[in-house]
Amino acid sequence: MLKFIGRRAIFAALTILIVSAVVFGIFSLLPFDPAALTCGQRCTDQIVEANRIRLGFDKPIYEQYWLFLSGIFLGRTYGSGSSAFSCPAPSFGYSFNENACVTNMLVEALPITISLAIGALLLWLTVGIGLGIVAAKFKNRWPDTGSSVFVLLATSLPTFVTGLALLIWVTIKWKLVPLSLSGYVSIFDNPFGFFQYFILPWITLAIAYAAIYTRFTRAALLETLGEDYIRTARAKGVGERVVFFKHTLRAVLAPLITLAGLDFAGLIGGAIITETIFNLPGLGRLTLRSVYEFDLSVVLATTILAATVVIVMNLIVDMLYAVLDPRVRIT
Amino acid sequence: MSELLRIEDLHVSFKTDDGAVRAVDGVSLTLNAGETVAIVGESGSGKTVTSLSVMGLHKKGSAQISGSISLNDGGTFKDVVSLNDEQIRDIRGRAVAMIFQDPMSSLHPYYKIGNQLAEAYLVHNPGKKKEAMARAIEMLDLVGIPEPAKRAVEFPHQFSGGMRQRVMIAMALMNSPQILIADEPTTALDVTVQAQILALLSKLKKEFNMGILLITHDLGVVAQVADRVNVMYAGRIVEEGPVDDLFYSPLAPYTLGLLKSVPRVSSKNERLKAIPGQPPSLINLPVGCPFAPRCEYKQHSSEAGCNTTKPALIGTSATHRSRCHIPEALRHDLFAKELKELQS
Numbered sequence: 001m002l003k004f005i006g007r008r009a010i011f012a013a014l015t016i017l018i019v020s021a022v023v024f025g026i027f028s029l030l031p032f033d034p035a036a037l038t039c040g041q042r043c044t045d046q047i048v049e050a051n052r053i054r055l056g057f058d059k060p061i062y063e064q065y066w067l068f069l070s071g072i073f074l075g076r077t078y079g080s081g082s083s084a085f086s087c088p089a090p091s092f093g094y095s096f097n098e099n100a101c102v103t104n105m106l107v108e109a110l111p112i113t114i115s116l117a118i119g120a121l122l123l124w125l126t127v128g129i130g131l132g133i134v135a136a137k138f139k140n141r142w143p144d145t146g147s148s149v150f151v152l153l154a155t156s157l158p159t160f161v162t163g164l165a166l167l168i169w170v171t172i173k174w175k176l177v178p179l180s181l182s183g184y185v186s187i188f189d190n191p192f193g194f195f196q197y198f199i200l201p202w203i204t205l206a207i208a209y210a211a212i213y214t215r216f217t218r219a220a221l222l223e224t225l226g227e228d229y230i231r232t233a234r235a236k237g238v239g240e241r242v243v244f245f246k247h248t249l250r251a252v253l254a255p256l257i258t259l260a261g262l263d264f265a266g267l268i269g270g271a272i273i274t275e276t277i278f279n280l281p282g283l284g285r286l287t288l289r290s291v292y293e294f295d296l297s298v299v300l301a302t303t304i305l306a307a308t309v310v311i312v313m314n315l316i317v318d319m320l321y322a323v324l325d326p327r328v329r330i331t
Numbered sequence: 332m333s334e335l336l337r338i339e340d341l342h343v344s345f346k347t348d349d350g351a352v353r354a355v356d357g358v359s360l361t362l363n364a365g366e367t368v369a370i371v372g373e374s375g376s377g378k379t380v381t382s383l384s385v386m387g388l389h390k391k392g393s394a395q396i397s398g399s400i401s402l403n404d405g406g407t408f409k410d411v412v413s414l415n416d417e418q419i420r421d422i423r424g425r426a427v428a429m430i431f432q433d434p435m436s437s438l439h440p441y442y443k444i445g446n447q448l449a450e451a452y453l454v455h456n457p458g459k460k461k462e463a464m465a466r467a468i469e470m471l472d473l474v475g476i477p478e479p480a481k482r483a484v485e486f487p488h489q490f491s492g493g494m495r496q497r498v499m500i501a502m503a504l505m506n507s508p509q510i511l512i513a514d515e516p517t518t519a520l521d522v523t524v525q526a527q528i529l530a531l532l533s534k535l536k537k538e539f540n541m542g543i544l545l546i547t548h549d550l551g552v553v554a555q556v557a558d559r560v561n562v563m564y565a566g567r568i569v570e571e572g573p574v575d576d577l578f579y580s581p582l583a584p585y586t587l588g589l590l591k592s593v594p595r596v597s598s599k600n601e602r603l604k605a606i607p608g609q610p611p612s613l614i615n616l617p618v619g620c621p622f623a624p625r626c627e628y629k630q631h632s633s634e635a636g637c638n639t640t641k642p643a644l645i646g647t648s649a650t651h652r653s654r655c656h657i658p659e660a661l662r663h664d665l666f667a668k669e670l671k672e673l674q675s
Contacts, residue, residue: 229438232437326488
C-alpha cells in the first residue's frame with residue numbers, strides 16, 4: 001500500500017510538472033507582452049521596461065519557468081532595493097491587476113469553492129442516489145416515471161437558467177432566502193449565515209449532477225438485480241429487502257464513489273457559471289476574471305491547481321476502489 | 332423410499348409483446364429421497380423454468396404458473412404454487428436448495444466466502460452467528476476445500492471455477508435440505524473437474540439422503556449419475572423412465588435423436604448426426620406433435636396424427652413412458668436397429 005502511494009505520488013508530481021510546463025509554454029507563445037499588461041492606459045515605455053525587469057520577463061523562457069518553480073518552494077522577491085516586494089513560499093507569482101500575490105488570491109477563493117463543491121456533492125449524492133433507488137425499486141411505476149421527468153428537466157435546463165430562476169423566485173419574489181450582502185462567512189463563525197449564503201448555489205449545482213446520478217444509480221441497480229449472484233441470494237431464502245439494500249446496493253457503491261470523486265475534482269477547478277450567477281468569489285470566478293484581464297500568473301496558478309486536484313482525487317478514488325472492491329488489488 | 336417432490340401438470344407461461352410463451356406445458360414428475368432425477372433437453376425446452384418454479388424464483392407478475400408442485404418440508408407437503416412470498420422464502424435454501432450453472436458469477440464478488448455461506452444459515456436461523464460460521468467451515472471441509480477456515484475469509488475471485496462450484500454446493504448444504512436442484516452444475520467446468528463435482532454430488536446425496544433434481548443437456552452426465560430421466564421437448568416431457576431403459580431402449584424419436592447426436596470416437600471423419608431443424612417457437616406451437624417437423628420417423632405413423640394431434644404420455648411399463656403416435660412395437664424394433672448400428 002505504501003509502495004503504491006509512493007509510486008503514485010512520484011507519478012503525480014511528474015504529471016503536475018508536465019502540466020505546469022505546458023501551461024507555461026502556451027502562455028509564453030501568446031502574442032501578448034506580459035510586461036505591457038502590467039500597467040494601465042497611461043503607460044510609458046519606461047514603466048513597462050521597469051516592470052519587465054522586476055517580474056523577470058526579460059529573462060529567457062526556461063529561466064522564467066525555473067524561477068516560477070523555485071518560487072513555489074522558496075518564495076519569490078520581485079525587483080530590488082526600496083521598490084522590492086516579495087511573495088513568500090509557496091508563491092505562484094504576482095498579479096499586477098490586483099496588486100497581490102497569487103497565492104493569497106487562491107487562499108481567499110479556495111474555501112468558497114470547496115464549500116460550494118462539498119455542499120453540492122452531499123446534496124446531489126443524497127438526491128441522486130435516493131431517487132435512483134426509488135426509481136429502481138418501483139421500476140416502470142409512477143415513482144420511476146416521476147424521477148424520469150426530474151432527470152429530463154434537470155439535464156435539459158442549463159445551470160444559468162436554474163440558477164437565475166432560483167435567484168429570481170426564491171430570493172427576490174418569495175424572499176425565502178435573503179440576498180446575501182455581507183459576503184462569505186465561514187461555517188465555523190456563523191453556520192446559519194454560511195447555509196444562507198450557499199444554499200441556492202448548492203441547489204443550482206446539485207440539480208444537474210443529481211439527474212446524472214439518478215440515472216446512473218437506477219441503471220446500475222437494475223443491471224445488478226439481474227446478476228447471477230442476486231439469484232443466488234434469493235435462492236438462499238434472503239428476503240427482497242436485504243437482497244436490494246445489501247447485495248444489490250453494495251455492488252453499485254464502488255462505481256458510484258468513483259464517479260463522485262472525479263466529478264468533485266472537476267468542481268474544485270471552479271464552477272464558473274454558478275459562481276458567476278451568485279457572485280461567489282471562488283476559483284471559477286477568479287479564473288474567468290483572470291482570463292478576461294490577461295492576468296496570466298493567476299490563470300497559470302488556477303490551471304495547475306485544478307490539474308493537481310484532479311490527479312490527487314484520482315489517486316484517492318483508486319485507493320477507495322481497492323477498499324470497496326476486493327477484486328481490485330493495489331500493488 | 333419417501334417422496335420429496337411431486338410436480339403435477341405444471342404449466343408456466345410468460346407474457347411477451349408477441350404473445351404468451353408457453354415454456355412449460357403440463358409437466359409432471361416425482362423425486363424421491365436418495366435418488367437423482369435428471370431433466371434433459373436442449374436450450375429452451377423448459378427444464379430450467381421447471382426447476383425455477385420449484386424454488387418460486389420466477390419474477391412476480393411475468394410468469395403465470397398453474398398446476399401443483401408439492402414439496403415435502405420435513406414431513407408436511409406444501410404446494411409451492413399457492414404459497415405466498417414469505418412462505419416460499421422460508422422454504423428456499425432450507426427445504427430445497429439450488430446450485431447454478433455458472434459458479435464464476437453466482438457468488439457475490441464483494442463478500443467473503445464464509446459470510447456468504449453463513450448468510451444462508453442465518454436467514455433461517457437468525458442470530459446464530461457463531462454456529463453459522465462454524466457450519467460454513469464444516470461444509471467447506473465436507474465439499475473438499477482444503478484449509479476451510481483460511482479459505483472462508485477469502486473472496487470468490489481467489490477461487491478457481493471448480494472450487495467455486497464446491498463453494499456453491501457447500502452453500503446449498505448449509506441447512507441440510509432434502510432436495511437439491513442442480514441446474515447444469517458442470518456445464519461451465521472443464522471435464523476433469525466435471526467428474527469430481529459429479530462424484531461429490533453423488534457422495535453428498537448418500538450422506539444427506541437427499542433427492543437431486545439434475546438439470547442438464549449432457550447425456551454423459553445423465554448416464555453417470557441419474558437414476559431416472561425425464562426428456563423434455565418444447566415444454567413437455569416426451570419420455571421418462573429409468574436411466575438404463577432410456578439409454579438402451581429409447582421410445583421417443585427425440586430421445587433417439589439426442590443419443591445419436593452424441594459424438595463418438597468411432598465415428599471419426601463422419602459428420603455429427605445432429606437432429607435436423609430447430610425447436611418450435613413456444614409462442615405458436617404446432618397443433619400436432621411439436622417434434623413432428625423434425626421427426627424422421629413420421630412415415631411410420633399409422634394415422635396422420637403426427638400433424639394434427641399431440642401424442643399423450645403413455646406407459647409401456649410401469650416406469651417407462653413416452654409420447655409418440657407410432658405404434659410402440661414398431662418403434663421398439665426401429666430404434667433398436669438404429670442403436671445397434673450406432674454401437675457397431
